[in-house]
Amino acid sequence: MIPELGQLALTFSFALSLLLGIVPLYGSYTGNERALMLGKPLALAAALFAGLAFVALAYAFYTDDFTVINVASNSSSVLPWYYKLTATWGSHEGSMVLWVWILTLWTAAVALFSKQLPLLMQGRILGIMGWIGVGFIAFSLFMSNAFERSLPYFPVEGNDLNPLLQDFGMIIHPPLLYMGYVGFAVSFAFAIAALLSGKFDSTWARWARPWTLAAWMFLTLGIMLGSWWAYKELGWGGWWFWDPVENASFMPWLVGTALIHTLAVTEKRGTFKSWTVLLALATFSLSLMGAFLVRSGVLVSVHSFATDPSRGMFLLVFLLIVIGGSLLLYGLRMRSVRSQARYQLFSREVMLWGNNVFMLTATLVVFLGTLLPLFHQELGLGTISIGEPFFNAMxxxxxxxxxxxxxxxxxxxxxxxxxxxxxxxxxxxxxxxxxxxxxxxxxxxxxxxxxxxxxxxxxxxxxxxxxxxxxxxxxxxxxxxxxxxxxxxxxxxxxxxxxxxxxxxxxxxxxxxxSVERDVRMQVGDTVTLSGYEFTLLDLYKLDGPNFGGEAADLKVERDGRFITNLHAEKRFYTIQRTVMTEAAIHARLSRDLYVSLGEALPGDAWSFKVQVKPFVRxxxxxxxxxxxxxxxxxxxVRYRRKVLRRAAAPxxxxxxxxxxxxxxx
Amino acid sequence: MRKWLFFAPLAIFLGVSVFLFTGLFSDPWTRDSALLNRPLPEFDLPDLMQPEQRWNRELLTGEPFLLSVWGVWCPTCKAQLGFMTELKEQGVKVVGLYYPLPVDPAFGDHFSLGQLQRDVQRELAYFGNPYQFNILDENRRLSLDLGVSGSPETFLVDANGKIRMHHVGDINPRVWRQKFEPAFEQLQQVGLAYQGAQP
Structure with missing residues (x-):
């Protein structure tokens, strides 16, 4: 029953977003104030229902409702309760529900915290957010239904959550990342609203600035957490992999960084106007493009969700409408804009322009590195791969x-x-x-x-x-x-x-x-020395976890005869998914990390160990x-808050x- | 001129989307394979466990089977052993092509066969043994001829010794159901007919 209610709530949210996309925009063209005023309640209600849908899905996970296909294939009854909850967004379908909820939350936030905006502008922005919501909720409802049941035959036990995702970092990494991606929809909506109104004075930049900063902040945190998670969980001490999915999040970050800098120029100096609008469009477009790359299976990555061309097709059409449409509007409207640029060569304007040049060059590098293999292949030139050396050198x-x-x-x-x-x-x-x-x-x-x-x-x-x-x-x-x-x-x-x-x-x-590392064979009692640290293997024993077994090792670290720390490394074998996972032992200090991971069992009661000392990695x-x-x-x-008061006094x-x-x- | 410059972003985006569109319909996991519908390359290689037993292409014909390229050094190969063992129990013939990796390249291309046999036995005992037998690709020549780019890779070979399907990545229930099972069952029918035709 609960999953059906969840689906119903999502459907309501869809209908409300549709209304949000129509009514305030209609109001903005006819000057109908009542239609404009409806934007706020519609946005709040859409967020409420999307939230209910998410809660319903989380509840299905929490109560092990294996009749729901999504639950059965991504959770199990032996999973600890907190991972059951995080499994809600561990799959493609579930993560879309979270994505939609966050999008409607941003929309609601705009409705709540934009009292200083003229009603007309507010109506346009909410309308555009509404249409973006319509697209994503439709994708969730029709192309990747998270609430689908497998009645009457359903499994008695679930397939378990991918062990890679059973980690604290993974609990908050996706929500933060989505907060960032989707948050750029707000700057996008501001830019489109400015394009629709044809007014590019510095006001839109000032309004868009705090929203862009907030989205950028979340995206930064999300990427950091992703990197930290990979370091901890993948077991070999790397912290950035230039993996297509990482790159997909890195590109909007780079362009978003450029955007928060040019917004300052547009706000304070009234120049770079067309450029700032283009960056605002590009930042969200790249977020969408990232979503497409991850969820369509066009690029191969460890992160990729299950691939399905029909989903990819839907997203591609959505991309064409949103990005193509907004860039067309940009081309049509921007002809008339003139910036009154009065600045010397050595000025802050030019410094920030320099920032943009570097940020966009970096974006181009990542973009080419990520998509060149695709272009190459589709042009019939064969398969190539562009890896770390290219990115690192650039x-x-x-x-x-x-x-x-x-x-x-x-x-x-x-x-x-x-x-x-x-x-x-x-x-x-x-x-x-x-x-x-x-x-x-x-x-x-x-x-x-x-x-x-x-x-x-x-x-x-x-x-x-x-x-x-x-x-x-x-x-x-x-x-x-x-x-x-x-x-x-x-x-x-x-x-x-x-x-x-x-x-x-x-x-x-x-x-x-x-960083130094050594692969060594160790038995209990053996000691290996690496940059002055002496790692001694104290004990090896069998593990017995709720949904995994495996081996564990206890080590002692000393330096110059002084005790530093005890380390505990594990090699887990998740029984349901039949997957081996390395739980590295890490001792972190500001000046260095000690990193030990278990390799393979070797004959004679020995194991291979990867021992690393990584200075300054923190x-x-x-x-x-x-x-x-x-x-x-x-x-x-205070600038962002004071204005509210002042504007309330003088409209x-x-x-x-x-x-x-x-x-x-x- | 300046007017048209504002349409440049649109033009660039449309250009990129053409590639995204065509990319949608070519699955990167299956790109390749010049070998599809060609016979297995010629080879003459020893058995991993009993090196005096030698295998060649002709000895493998007669019924369809999965040729699985793997090694104990490959974690994903371990992950698929469990499911592939289930497949074996359902009557699917799985032949391993063992891809040896020297423990330390500094020692040259040598590996101790006895050590390797013990490692393999230990691993198969722990995770399950789907293999009817394992061919040892001593100098990795066969893997090279097959265009193996990473492990695990699996080839579906029909009763005539022709390669019918190629998969990069692990064999899991989903891959098996969606990709291999229909083709395998069909080949099995053909294989039975083929055997029937032989006197």
């Missing part, structure tokens, strides 16, 4: 000029900047960065001229320049605490995110250069976390003055 060369620019960018003023005043502080920072980089290297490794040194130099340059810049701004605003308080939250956010980038660059450079995720914190900090900026007309004030502020 990103290495892109990171160097990008980091140099990133260290310089925040110092430069809008419109024009003279060289001379920047030279003393930047020279000091460059010297300090050199000292810090070499010092850090001397403290952890021996000093050598290698990739790690380049990474450290770039990281120190970006990080110290960000700190120096924020310090300088604070001093400009006043003495001590007064200055600290006066500087805007979005400025602190930016600085934090840039430091995050610096931390990540250092992490990547150090890990790739100094910094990679720490950097990502800092970027997300930076985005959140920016979101807290319209202070856009211009507002923009001017901010100009003066910057």
């Amino acid at each position: 990103f290495f060369y892109l990171t160097i000029p990008f980091s140099l620019l990133l260290g310089l960018g925040p110092w430069v003023r809008w419109k024009q900047q003279k060289w001379q005043p920047l030279i003393p502080p930047l020279a000091m920072i460059a010297v300090a960065a050199l000292i810090v980089a070499v010092g850090l290297m001397a403290a952890t490794q021996s000093v050598q001229a290698n990739v790690a040194l380049i990474g450290l130099l770039l990281g120190a340059w970006v990080g110290m320049s960000a700190l120096g810049e924020v310090g300088q701004r604070i001093r400009q605003f006043g003495q001590g605490l007064a200055g600290i308080r006066k500087l805007s939250a979005s400025h602190y956010g930016m600085t934090t995110a840039h430091i995050g980038f610096a931390v990540m660059v250092i992490g990547i450079a150090m890990t790739t250069t100094y 910094w990679i995720w720490l950097g990502g976390l800092l970027m997300a914190i930076g985005a959140t900090w920016s979101l807290l900026d 319209s007309g202070d856009d211009q003055s507002d923009a001017k004030k901010e100009l003066a502020h910057a």
Whole structure:
């Protein structure tokens, strides 16, 4: 009964989204205020029913309702309860329901938190979100029904959840990732609404900015968690694989990063208008394209869901309508736009333009690397594969000029900047960065001229320049605490995110250069030494888990005779899915990870072990976390809240003055 | 000119979608195989467990079978052993083509046959043994001729020794039901007729 109710709720949500797509848009063209006002209740109701559908599905999983095909093939009665719940989004069908729910939640959020928007604009945005919802709910209902039953014959036991997904990281990775993907639908809707209205002043950019930041923040966290999960769960210590599905999430992230930077230019300076609209369209388009690549089976990946050409066909038609339609509208409407660009070559506008050049080059690299094998094959040139070396080399060369620019960018003023005043502080920072980089290297490794040194130099340059810049701004605003308080939250956010980038660059450079690993054969009592750490195998024994068996190993780690930690590594054999999983033992510190994974059983009561020491690997995720914190900090900026109050008091007309004030502020 | 520039994104997108469209209808797991509907390549190779027994193409004709390329070093191959053993119990003939991997390339291409036999036996005892016998691809020549790109790979060979189907990735219930089973049953009918025709 409950699954049927779930399906019914999803159908209601479909109907409500359809109404949301029609009524407010109708209102926006006829000026019918009542039709426009209906947008909010419709959006809220659609979210409510989509939420009910999700809860119904989760309930079916929780209660082991194996009459539902989706439950039977992705869960089992021996699964711990929390994995039963996460199995809800472990399959293609279930994840679509989650996706739809998150989409309707974003729509509802726009309806709730857009009081400062003119009603007309709000109606357009909600209408566009409604149509996107219609497309995805239709896909879920008609092409991948999560509630389908297999009555009257149903299995008494389920097929179990893919063991790879039985992990804490997996519990929150997909929801965060979807929050990011789908969140860009909001910036997309803002851009389309601007295109429909034909008004490209800086207002739409200001409204779209917090939403874009929020979506970007979620996407950043989602990607970080995915990387951390892969590191922990795949058992060989890699943290990024350039897998097509990872790339599919990385492309919207790169373009989204470019977008949050140009939105600033469009908001504050009123230039880059057509470019910003195009980026907003592209970010969501790439999210959709990612969904298509993952769910159609066009590309082969460890993440791919079951492939089905009819699903792929549906998504492709959806892509053509959404992306093709929006780009057509863009081409038609953009002819008339003129930017009044008045800035010098050395100005913040040009710095941010530089950011865009790098971000889009990086996107192009990922795009080509991901899709070139497909093009190649479809052109009849045979199968090729583009792997890590290509991506790594390209990103290495892109990171160097990008980091140099990133260290310089925040110092430069809008419109024009003279060289001379920047030279003393930047020279000091460059010297300090050199000292810090070499010092850090001397403290952890021996000093050598290698990739790690380049990474450290770039990281120190970006990080110290960000700190120096924020310090300088604070001093400009006043003495001590007064200055600290006066500087805007979005400025602190930016600085934090840039430091995050610096931390990540250092992490990547150090890990790739100094990680060491050994494959060894060990018996109980054996000791192996790796970069000064002595790993001793204490015990080997059989495992007995709820839905798995296997072997476990206990190790002791010492350094210079001093006890460091105990490690516990497992090799699990999941009995229902007949899959072997490696549970690596990890001892994490800021300066290094110790990573031990069990290999194969060898004759003579021995096992093969992979032992790794990975310096600075935590910094990679720490950097990502800092970027997300930076985005959140920016979101807290009073600018985004104050406007609500002011606009409530004075309904319209202070856009211009507002923009001017901010100009003066910057 | 500037006007038309704004249509460039649309043009690029449409160009990409043509590829996405054609990509939909070519399954990347099955692309290849120049070998389909061709006879198995010639070979003369020892049995893994009893090296004095040698196998060649002619000895394998007579009934349809699955030729499964695998090795103990391949985790996915382990995962499919359980299900393939069930298939064997249902009467499907499975022949293994063992693809040896030296434990450490630094030691050259040598591997100890005795050690390998023990490893294989241990693994098959633990996960299930679907194989009627295993052919040892000593110098990996046959795998090369078959165009094996990764393990596990499975070929469906008919009673005449012709390759009828090729699959990259593990054999699981879904793959078997959707891909192999219909073809296999048909070949079995043909195979029986073929045997009937032989005096």
